Amino acid sequence: MLKDEWLGAISAVFGCNDDVAATLGREMSHVVVPHKTVIAHQGDLLEHCWLILDGAVRVQMIGWDGKRAQLAYHGPGELFGAYPQALTCRADIIANGKVETLRIPSPAMVAVAEAQAPISYGLSRLLARQLDMALDRMAARTTLSASGRLHAELLRLADDDNRIDPIPTVTALALSVNTSRETASRAITALERRGIVKREGQVMTIEAPRMLEDMVI
CATH class of the missing domain: 1.10.10.10 (Winged helix-like DNA-binding domain superfamily/Winged helix DNA-binding domain)
Structure with a gap:
């Protein structure tokens, strides 16, 4: 994906204009992750946020009974990782297919969000939507x-x-x-x-x- 396409993706995800997208894009690096690569292991220190451009990641952990359980699934246009500060990874984060991402250090994401209201607003909408999807998945496990x-x-x-x-x-x-x-x-x-x-x-x-x-x- 070309850099102009990255900026277009940022604009679409955060609902901002090209200038604001460029401000965020300057802090990001383009990272392509091969299929089945473990991006982070359970217990690792996470210090970055990732925006998925293409592909998907699965968030899985080992339960007390030794079985794997999936906590979340993130696809294009979604964020995963550490925000607003570094944290200990709760589960393994694994690429499902080739995954194309934009990666940004967590402090840099916070700084841009504080300086650019459209990014802050876009983040709130994005994270609220992802929370809603997680709650839907929890409800399905209980009722279906x-x-x-x-x-x-x-x-x-x-x-x-x-x-x-x-x-x-x-x-x-x-x-x-x-x-x-x-x-x-x-x-x-x-x-x-x-x-x-x-x-x-x-x-x-x-x-x-x-x-x-x-x-x-």
Whole structure:
């Protein structure tokens, strides 16, 4: 991605003009993370914020029973890392596919936000939206069946054309909805058998989104 495209992404995410975007962009570095790379381990000191331009990261931790649990999933236009100050990483942060990011030291992000009201306002909207998504995920774990959570996750991952590209592995999907790999595999097979979804290579297409929505129970 060219630098002009970075500035366009910053403008879109924070809702600011080009001059303000350039002020933030000067403090950022472009970082591309290969698939499955661990960006930070549980217990590491985090001192940066990352803005995702393309790809996604999974935030996973090892529970008391030795099993992995997914805490969060961040995609394009979302932030992860340390803000407003450095902190100890609560979980492993792992690249899901190749991830293109803009990275900024946490103190630099704070300084720009304090100096530029549009960045401060954009940050508040962005973090509020991410909190809302996290609460939705917590509510789903409490109120939905395992299959219902998986159906909801597929709908969330799909783009405007009802495509998921690339489709996460079955293991990753299972972790994201706190269920077993076997349960997730059976649920996806049932959807394919009914023609609700179709897999072709690394792409899944939701052929009947309305039916899938009705199965979020």
